[in-house]
Amino acid sequence: AEAKLPVAILVPGDFNDHAIGRIDKAFKLVRIERADPGLVTDEMRATVRGIASYAGISAAMIDALPKLEIIASFGVGYDSVDANHAAKRGVMVTNTPDVLTEEVADTAIGLLINTVRELYAAEKWLRDGDWVEKGNYRLSRLTLRGRSVGIFGMGRIGRAIARRIEAFGLPIAYHNRRQVEGLAYEYHATLKGLAEAVDTLICVAPGGASTEKAINAEVLAALGSNGVFVNIGRGSTVDEAALAVALESGTIAAAGLDVFADEPNVPQALLDAPSTSLLPHVGSASEHTRRAMADLCVDNLVAWFAERRPLTPVPE
Numbered sequence: 001a002e003a004k005l006p007v008a009i010l011v012p013g014d015f016n017d018h019a020i021g022r023i024d025k026a027f028k029l030v031r032i033e034r035a036d037p038g039l040v041t042d043e044m045r046a047t048v049r050g051i052a053s054y055a056g057i058s059a060a061m062i063d064a065l066p067k068l069e070i071i072a073s074f075g076v077g078y079d080s081v082d083a084n085h086a087a088k089r090g091v092m093v094t095n096t097p098d099v100l101t102e103e104v105a106d107t108a109i110g111l112l113i114n115t116v117r118e119l120y121a122a123e124k125w126l127r128d129g130d131w132v133e134k135g136n137y138r139l140s141r142l143t144l145r146g147r148s149v150g151i152f153g154m155g156r157i158g159r160a161i162a163r164r165i166e167a168f169g170l171p172i173a174y175h176n177r178r179q180v181e182g183l184a185y186e187y188h189a190t191l192k193g194l195a196e197a198v199d200t201l202i203c204v205a206p207g208g209a210s211t212e213k214a215i216n217a218e219v220l221a222a223l224g225s226n227g228v229f230v231n232i233g234r235g236s237t238v239d240e241a242a243l244a245v246a247l248e249s250g251t252i253a254a255a256g257l258d259v260f261a262d263e264p265n266v267p268q269a270l271l272d273a274p275s276t277s278l279l280p281h282v283g284s285a286s287e288h289t290r291r292a293m294a295d296l297c298v299d300n301l302v303a304w305f306a307e308r309r310p311l312t313p314v315p316e
């Protein structure tokens with residue numbers, strides 16, 4: 001009998017080394033420069049049954065691979081994968097939840113304190129020699145003391161952030177698509193209502209059409225002049241031009257951003273905005289957690305091709 005050909009898995013663009021190693025061992029690894037249907041060869045068309053990817057996968061990319069069965073997306077957010085089209089085509093989509101929850105919550109808290117206490121600017125003061133030349137760094141205008149914290153997106157990561165905020169002794173409220181059962185925090189049915197009730201807003205909402213530019217001028221104005229905005233979710237959730245104006249004009253006091261609408265490009269207006277701490281999307285980016293995400297990503301492929309039952313399919 002003919003030897004069974006190994007399953008071909010396509011990996012577009014840059015990818016986690018540990019995941020690459022495991023895919024190369026368990027499957028036939030096929031690499032492509034980016035997730036662009038124009039780069040798909042006849043051989044890929046004939047053989048590729050799975051994709052493992054950081055990158056977004058469009059409907060056109062799905063359609064370019066007629067034998068495709070599964071897209072194993074690396075990361076908990078899968079807004080850049082056209083999951084509706086995948087479902088229509090009968091293609092399974094998986095993500096990597098849970099294993100990054102605590103890491104991202106840690107980063108959110110780090111970014112919050114960094115932003116409120118201007119630690120990023122204080123460090124620059126030291127490194128620039130200003131401590132020696134000019135004396136002590138100025139006192140931070142803002143403090144965490146007395147703040148009330150609103151969380152936009154009360155999923156696993158939102159709850160992990162809330163647990164940390166509880167330890168700080170600060171009151172917590174939240175907005176979510178729907179109220180979470182059994183959760184004692186104050187629920188607001190609208191994002192604007194939440195922004196009116198708090199002075200510190202942490203966004204951990206998923207990206208995609210339903211949250212596009214939800215953080216707009218109106219929400220920022222509701223947060224108020226003592227307002228601090230932290231985004232650890234997706235840049236698409238923010239009207240970035242409105243945020244830059246709000247920071248420049250003092251409509252809010254400060255912002256800490258780990259995510260941007262057009263990564264890795266950061267709008268000049270945000271680079272120039274006062275009282276703003278910026279990070280290059282490092283929420284889950286420790287070696288420890290990225291290895292766990294890589295394992296889950298590949299375990300999904302292994303489980304699918306062994307018994308057609310992935311570990312973490314994305315919600316319907």
Ligand code: DGY
Binds near residue numbers: 075076077078283
């Ligand atoms: C995620 O898991 O969604 C992070 O943003 C990393 O992509």
